[in-house]
Amino acid sequence: MISQMDLLMLLYGFLILYSLFLLFKRAGGRRDQECYILDYECYKPTDDRKLDTNFCGELITRNKNLGLNEYKFLLKAIVSSGIGEQTYAPRMVFDGREENPTFEDGILEMEEFFHDSIEKLLSRSGISPQEIDVLIVNVSMLSVAPSLSSRIINRYKMREDIRSFNLTGMGCSASLISVNIAQNIFKSHKNVCALVVTSESLTPNWYSGNDRSMILANCLFRSGGCAMLLTNKRALEHKAMFKLKCLVRTHHGGRDESYECCLQKEDDQGRPGFHLGKSLPKAATRAFVDNLREISPKILPIRELLRFSIMTFIRKWSQSRNSGKGGGATTPAPRPVINMRTGVDHFCIHTGGKAVIDGIGVNLDLSEYDLEPARMTLHRFGNTSASSLWYVLAYMEAKKRLKKGDRILMISFGAGFKCNSCVWEVVRDLENSNVWKDCIDSYPPKTLANPFMEKYGWIYNEDESTFVLPQFEKN
DSSP: OOOHHHHHHHHHHHHHHHHHHHHHHHHHHHHHTOOEEEEEEEOOOOGGGBOOHHHHHHHHHTOTTOOHHHHHHHHHHHHTSOOOSOOBOOHHHHTTOTTSOOHHHHHHHHHHHIIIIIHHHHHHHTOOGGGOOEEEEEETTOOOSSOHHHHHHHHHTOOTTOEEEEEOSOGGGHHHHHHHHHHHHHHHOSSOEEEEEEEOOOGGGOOOSOOHHHHHHHHHBOOOEEEEEEEOOGGGGGGOSEEEEEEEEEEOTTSHHHHTSEEEEEOTTSOEEEEEOTTHHHHHHHHHHHHHHHHHHHHSOHHHHHHHHHHHHHHHHHHHHHHHTTSOSSOOOOOOOOOGGGTOSEEEEOOSOHHHHHHHHHHTTOOHHHHHHHHHHHHHHOBOGGGHHHHHHHHHHHTTOOOTTOEEEEEEEETTTEEEEEEEEEOSOOOOOSTTTTTGGGOSOSSOOOHHHHHHTTGGGSOGGGEETTTTEEO
8 A cells, every 4th residue: 555655755756757857848949949050052153254453444434424533433442442353243244234234134143143052052961952941032132023032942843831031122131130030930840941042133233323322332242142051950950060049130220311321222313223321331330339239248258248337337437527527637448348259259240341341340359360251251252242241151161260169250231221140159060161162272362462453543643634534544
């Protein structure tokens, strides 16, 4: 006969087992919600689409709407852009049709990328198109019907129940928005595999007018793209390259100044293009600060947050003390800089331009080693819009900088105005074979040559009387 004490012991043991069951189930549930990168493939267009210095000069002279001042402004922008001779442009530019691109030109630009990168990615990963549960495509400035995502589904004969998303108008920070969509799906669905495709179509927005705020985009934006496989499948954890630790999105679209600083529009003559306003640096700084304020507590140790708070308080106290004494009795404390290295090992910065990279470097007190991947990516591939981050990541991988357990902070900016950031953790040793494999040994060069400065640097330093336009010859 079972005693009362035995029953209590059995009940107690059952409660312990049940608690352990719930604990492991909850832990397993969290594992099902993780977001991993299985693999990614950055696109390298063919060599016949490279923009060298001679062709860039020829391309500028073909624009008959430019006056002398616009020629000088455009060449000065190219010289100081940080871009080299190996970046890529759409085919219609080389065919001399940049002023009158067709609808099919835009489709061709995207399909060349799709067919090259998606096929390489699926082949290398061993994932078949039928295994893709979610497809997310982001191309901001090309909207077609059927959508670009439908074109991919049709080409690869994907399943009828696939969840498909086609994002437009999201700007250069769109790839992290796509990752966030996949992450949210993973939280409510187990064993999901997502294909994210990120690029930009330059064809319909290659500007042929003379508005300075719009011709600047031609100097920075270049063809490129990236396809990546994300998953939350436990069975594929051991194959994953990176695990998403956190992701933060900041949107300042409610502020007119921020909203209007990056705008797809037509100029006074009705020519389409992309406007980059003078308020862009200010809008980017505000969005970056707000984003940093939110992501820092998620990734930095308490000791660093406490140190930064104390230094900020001391500086404010010093400033108020000085103002109370009628100005400047003592030197105010220096502006505190948060040390992101206490929670992050590598910095993957959007290649929006030389000024963007420099600005983030100053604000985060980063070294040239930290900024090297972004600078070299800008030089080799230019600003490839939403896919830029992945070329920077590929540079780090090709340089064998990424070790298991390392954390990578990604920072991107985009029209809206938006600043999106996230942190990835390296979860296994990487093979270091990617889009950089053919040239990585030559980066960084001892001296980063600027071929545009060598060829055109004299132009905006000479008197106007020395010009013979449009050949750019000296008297």
